[in-house]
Amino acid sequence: MNEDQGGAQARSTADAVARRSYGKLVAFLAARTRKVDMAEDALAEAFAAALTDWPQKGCPANPEAWLLTVARRKFLDVVRSQRREIASDEMESIAEGLVAAESSSKFPDQRLGLMFACAHPAIDAAIRAPLMLQAVLGFDAARIASAFLIAPVTMSQRLVRAKQKIRLAGIPLRIPEPEELRDRLETVLDAIYAAFSEGWIDASGTDVARRELAAEAIYLCRLVTELLPDEPEAMGLLALMLFAESRRHARRDAQGEYVPMAAQPVEQWNASMIHEAEALLLRASGYTLIGRYQLEAAIQSAHVARRITARPNWNEVVQLYDALLAFSPTPVVAINRALAIAQRDNPAAGFAALEEVAADARLTEYQPWWAARADLLARTGKPEQARHAYDIAIGLERDESVRRFLEKRQTALAR
Amino acid sequence: MQYLLALYLDESGWTTMTKEQQEQGTAAYMAYTEALKAAGALKNSNRLQPSASATTMRTKNGKTQILDGPFADSKEQLAGYYLIDVPDLDAAIAWAGRCPAVGHGIVEVRAIWAM
Numbered sequence: 001m002n003e004d005q006g007g008a009q010a011r012s013t014a015d016a017v018a019r020r021s022y023g024k025l026v027a028f029l030a031a032r033t034r035k036v037d038m039a040e041d042a043l044a045e046a047f048a049a050a051l052t053d054w055p056q057k058g059c060p061a062n063p064e065a066w067l068l069t070v071a072r073r074k075f076l077d078v079v080r081s082q083r084r085e086i087a088s089d090e091m092e093s094i095a096e097g098l099v100a101a102e103s104s105s106k107f108p109d110q111r112l113g114l115m116f117a118c119a120h121p122a123i124d125a126a127i128r129a130p131l132m133l134q135a136v137l138g139f140d141a142a143r144i145a146s147a148f149l150i151a152p153v154t155m156s157q158r159l160v161r162a163k164q165k166i167r168l169a170g171i172p173l174r175i176p177e178p179e180e181l182r183d184r185l186e187t188v189l190d191a192i193y194a195a196f197s198e199g200w201i202d203a204s205g206t207d208v209a210r211r212e213l214a215a216e217a218i219y220l221c222r223l224v225t226e227l228l229p230d231e232p233e234a235m236g237l238l239a240l241m242l243f244a245e246s247r248r249h250a251r252r253d254a255q256g257e258y259v260p261m262a263a264q265p266v267e268q269w270n271a272s273m274i275h276e277a278e279a280l281l282l283r284a285s286g287y288t289l290i291g292r293y294q295l296e297a298a299i300q301s302a303h304v305a306r307r308i309t310a311r312p313n314w315n316e317v318v319q320l321y322d323a324l325l326a327f328s329p330t331p332v333v334a335i336n337r338a339l340a341i342a343q344r345d346n347p348a349a350g351f352a353a354l355e356e357v358a359a360d361a362r363l364t365e366y367q368p369w370w371a372a373r374a375d376l377l378a379r380t381g382k383p384e385q386a387r388h389a390y391d392i393a394i395g396l397e398r399d400e401s402v403r404r405f406l407e408k409r410q411t412a413l414a415r
Numbered sequence: 416m417q418y419l420l421a422l423y424l425d426e427s428g429w430t431t432m433t434k435e436q437q438e439q440g441t442a443a444y445m446a447y448t449e450a451l452k453a454a455g456a457l458k459n460s461n462r463l464q465p466s467a468s469a470t471t472m473r474t475k476n477g478k479t480q481i482l483d484g485p486f487a488d489s490k491e492q493l494a495g496y497y498l499i500d501v502p503d504l505d506a507a508i509a510w511a512g513r514c515p516a517v518g519h520g521i522v523e524v525r526a527i528w529a530m
Binding site: 122169172 | 504505
């Protein structure tokens with residue numbers, strides 16, 4: 001094997017290990033010490049060492065163990081160099097823990113503990129999802145920044161601060177006690193869903209960072225359902241994301257124009273994702289512990305029922321929105337409920353339901369509110385008011401093809 | 416890890432309480448302190464004299480100033496503290512949540528800088 005081939009193979013092995021084991025290695029190195037930042041640095045050095053060492057000596061039989069050994073040495077070097085900041089007994093326990101783990105052939109998967117630390121209530125809610133993407137999946141700050149539309153420098157600073165908080169405040173990297181598990185799991189699921197939502201926005205699929213974000217969020221949620229197999233809300237969230245993801249490509253036609261869900265050809269939906277989502281939802285229902293994500297997934301399920309029945313089950317959709325409103329009384333839910341009522345009963349009833357939340361000040365800059373209003377005003381014979389609402393909806397939309405869609409609707413209004 | 420639970424309370428509350436209420440309030444703190452002791456988590460704790468008795472010092476233009484009153488001019492004032500030793504932030508939060516001060520004020524949880 002010549003050097004180029006060896007280099008290429010070393011790189012691809014390193015990439016594969018990084019993808020599969022990055023979070024496991026970080027979680028393991030940081031589990032006792034809570035030093036997520038140092039664990040990341042040590043691991044980065046270990047990967048760099050692998051790329052110089054493996055092409056020369058060949059890939060090791062157990063690349064993961066090789067990386068852990070090197071990372072552990074680097075980690076201890078850093079810890080020792082910071083002797084003044086770290087108590088000596090603590091340092092000993094770090095060293096012992098790492099040595100003990102290294103001698104066993106398999107090290108424990110502590111990624112879930114790491115996720116609970118990243119989404120800890122003591123961590124600023126806005127940084128939980130980015131932090132999880134970085135610590136568990138190894139996304140770099142620039143990539144996360146572009147997906148969350150935040151300046152890379154700012155994102156990087158926020159991530160550093162959050163990791164410092166984990167270390168200095170002593171946030172534990174572990175699965176919470178059973179009595180607080182459900183509450184704490186909610187913040188983990190919320191962070192995963194936040195990552196997914198950022199990835200969902202890019203409907204045209206041109207933004208690679210965003211498209212991957214949705215897939216990675218599904219991966220993280222799968223991890224949660226595997227490591228905590230009896231949590232119905234985790235199943236609910238996974239089902240919800242799979243339902244949404246199944247329609248990713250159907251949101252645009254061949255010309256790249258926006259297609260609303262009601263007009264999407266059902267053959268374009270990913271059937272295997274829908275089947276998996278339905279199965280998850282069914283399994284979750286066996287626990288008789290309803291929650292927000294199960295309800296949202298159930299709504300999705302009622303929407304996609306038209307694959308079989310030719311029309312969505314609007315009655316069920318409205319009932320589910322009623323239940324969801326009790327769990328999370330947000331304007332978003334209220335708007336969707338109003339649109340469902342318009343379908344089940346008539347546009348006037350839908351508009352009346354929409355008016356119930358009109359007083360909420362947050363709605364003035366909320367695109368879906370203006371789009372829903374415009375649609376219902378048009379359908380209740382108020383073209384002038386509808387035109388105005390479309391103007392604002394178009395002005396607030398950042399996706400070009402959705403803007404074009406709304407403009408077409410606006411043009412079609414009766415004069 | 417050691418944590419400081421700093422108790423910020425509205426001091427006007429205490430003076431408007433009846434003697435019985437004050438006794439009740441004191442008893443709640445005593446019980447909490449006992450529980451911390453029994454769990455082996457308590458390092459130290461103290462109640463402070465009212466903030467009106469505070470004196471503040473700082474240097475301005477190279478000259479040391481001594482001022483009457485507390486540093487922060489807010490309704491809630493530092494009224495006391497518990498220094499506890501527990502494994503991590505979750506344990507510290509669990510103890511802070513049981514502190515009677517949470518019912519009528521604010522408890523700030525801060526890790527101690529280990530030397």
